[in-house]
Amino acid sequence: MTEFDFIQQYLHRQQQDNELVLGIGDDAAIVRPRSGYDLHFSTDMLVGGTHFFTDVAPEDLAHKVLAVNFSDMAAMGATPRWALLSVALPELKQDWLTAFCDALFALARRFGVTLIGGDTTKGNWVFNVTIIGETPRQHALRRDAAQLGDDIWVTGLLGLAAAALDVYLHKTSLPAAVFAQCEAKRLRPEPRVALGKELLSLAHAAQDISDGLAQDINHILKASNVGATINVDLIPSLPDLRLSDAFLPAQLYHWLLAGGDDYELVFTAAPSQREAIMAAANRATTSVTKIGTITAGRELQLINHAGNVIQLQHQGFDHFG
Ligand code: ADP
Ligand code: MG
Numbered sequence: 661m662t663e664f665d666f667i668q669q670y671l672h673r674q675q676q677d678n679e680l681v682l683g684i685g686d687d688a689a690i691v692r693p694r695s696g697y698d699l700h701f702s703t704d705m706l707v708g709g710t711h712f713f714t715d716v717a718p719e720d721l722a723h724k725v726l727a728v729n730f731s732d733m734a735a736m737g738a739t740p741r742w743a744l745l746s747v748a749l750p751e752l753k754q755d756w757l758t759a760f761c762d763a764l765f766a767l768a769r770r771f772g773v774t775l776i777g778g779d780t781t782k783g784n785w786v787f788n789v790t791i792i793g794e795t796p797r798q799h800a801l802r803r804d805a806a807q808l809g810d811d812i813w814v815t816g817l818l819g820l821a822a823a824a825l826d827v828y829l830h831k832t833s834l835p836a837a838v839f840a841q842c843e844a845k846r847l848r849p850e851p852r853v854a855l856g857k858e859l860l861s862l863a864h865a866a867q868d869i870s871d872g873l874a875q876d877i878n879h880i881l882k883a884s885n886v887g888a889t890i891n892v893d894l895i896p897s898l899p900d901l902r903l904s905d906a907f908l909p910a911q912l913y914h915w916l917l918a919g920g921d922d923y924e925l926v927f928t929a930a931p932s933q934r935e936a937i938m939a940a941a942n943r944a945t946t947s948v949t950k951i952g953t954i955t956a957g958r959e960l961q962l963i964n965h966a967g968n969v970i971q972l973q974h975q976g977f978d979h980f981g
Contacts (some may be wrong), residue, residue: 661752661753661754661757662752663752663780663781663957665752666752666757666780667684667780667880669686669882670757670758670761671684671761671775671778672684672685673775675768675769675774675775677741677742677774678971679692679693679694679741680690680693680742680774680776683774683775683776683777684775684776684777684778685721687860688777689742689744689776689777691741691742691776691792693794693795695802696776696796696797696976697794697795697796697797698795698796698797698798698800699792699793699794699946700733700736700738700791700792700793700794700795700800701791701951702729702732702733702734702790702791702793702903703729703788703789703790703791704725704728704729704788704789704791705786705787705788706721706724706725706786706787706788707726707785707786707815708784708785708786709785711724712724713828713858714785717759717847717849717859718756718757718758718759718760718763719759719760719762719763720763720847720848720962721760721787721845722759722761722762722763722764722767723762723763723764723767723848723905724847724848724849725745725787725788725789725846726743726767726768726773726789727767727849727850727851727923728789728849728851728870728923729743729789729790729791730771730773730791730851730853731849731851731852731868731870731923731955732791732868733791733793733851733853733856734851734852734853734855734868734925735801735856735925736793736795736800736801736802736856736866737795737799737857737859737860737863737866738793738794738795738800739772739793739794739795739799739853739857740773740791740792740793740851740853740899741772741773741774741793741794742773742774742775742776742791742792743768743773743774743775743776743789743790743791743792744775744776744777744778744790745764745775745777745778745787745788745789745790746778746779746780746781746786746787746788746789746790746894747778747779747780747781747786747787747788748781748782748783748784748786748787749780749782749783749785750782750783750785751782752780752827759930762765766851769963770927771851771853773791787878795860796860797861799857799861800860801856801860801863801864801865801866801927802865802866802883803865803867803879803883803884804865804884805864805865805884805928806864806865806880806881806883806884806886806928806954807864807884807886807930807954808886808954808955808956809930809931809953809954810864810865810928810929810930810931810935810953810954811887811928811929811930811931811934811950811952811953811954812890812926812927812928812950812951812952812953812954813863813923813926813927813929813937813948813949813950813951813961814869814873814896814924814925814926814927814948814949814951815855815925815941815946815947815948816850816852816896816922816924816946817845817893817896817897817898817924817947818869818873818887818896818897818915818916818917818922818924819895819897819898819901819912819915819916819919819922820841820842820845820846820870820897820898820901820915820922821842821845821846821849821919821920821921821922821923822914822915822918822919822920822921822922823842823901823915823919824839824843824845824846824848825919825921825938826843826911826915826919827839827843831911832911833908833969834900835900835916838898838900838901838964841898841900842898842901846920846921849921849922849923849939850923851923852868852923852924852925852946853942854944854945855925855940855944855946855948856925856945857944858940858941858943858944859925859927859929859940862933862936862937862940863927863928863933863937864924864927864929864930865882865883865884865927865928866880866925866927866928867879867925867926867927868923868924868925869922869923869924869925869926870920870922870923871920872917872918872919872920872922872975873890873916873917873918873922873926874897874917874918874960874962874963874972874975875918875974875975876926877890877926877960878960878975880928881958881959881960884954885956885958886954886955886956886957886958887954887956887957887958887959887960887961888952888953888954888955888957888959888960888961889952889953889955889957889961889962889963890924890951890952890961890962891952891963891964891965892913892916892953892956892962892963892964892970893964893965894949894950894951895916895917895949895951896947896949896951897916899947901915903924910973913970913972914941914972914973914974917962917972917975918972918973918975919940928954934950964968
């Protein structure tokens, strides 16, 4: 199959989009932004061997490459609208691409996102999506907006993807049913777009958790010039991970705080918003848990129920660290 067959046969699919003037097929796509909205641009790259194993199922890879980008939009309360997909593959295999594109378009459709362009080259397993989203003008959730006394919340369950990865790295073993739940979370993160939109009127600062909670919340603390205290015993995870005697505390804390690949949201909001946030979480069918407080200290302090200070060995993932 040639590059042009791929574009013609696999990527040209009719998608309903009122703001799309010109889609795939010309030198560039044209979109017409809605008046009263700001546009958000972000890009996230997945590299074979670093972010995924190259024998990954094409459906799972398609899900992940879009979902991690939708998650960046969710973190700002933005609605993802348009995506560009750049692909470097050693060869264009028909069955593989059919499965990949079917999954890609299925997820795009579920979130109302149109694929408007990209690039295709021969190369060694790189998938890059550029995502464009929108928020009502000047309402976006940003990292620099946390306020003293805010509650700190997270969505979903943390640590599952990191635990699944440690199974591959032979650093741990998990019972089959527990591994299945962790692996599903590693392969198919669910972007919290619906909740992000709800939080536009409720939260102060937000960020998605891709490199580990400890490192990612530090971005909020730095940008907002504040500190935080988090109770590690409140961080939501699978009871099978939390309550098992099989894991050392250091391993559990690594998964919860530094493992990465969670694609959940961490956000801050005034305590007066607690009930409204619970109601919003209900509407978005996303669980939320309050895990700490924004402080004046400018540092992240981790404590447990007993009041002991927890020290982390590594804060989170850094490609060059
Ligand atoms: P050019 O040579 O002008 O860059 P291409 O031949 O690379 O154009 O691409 C033709 C059209 O197909 C363009 O609209 C481009 O955005 C689109 N396209 C190419 N590869 C992809 C891809 N992997 N995903 C989505 N659209 C793509
Ligand atoms: Mg090109």
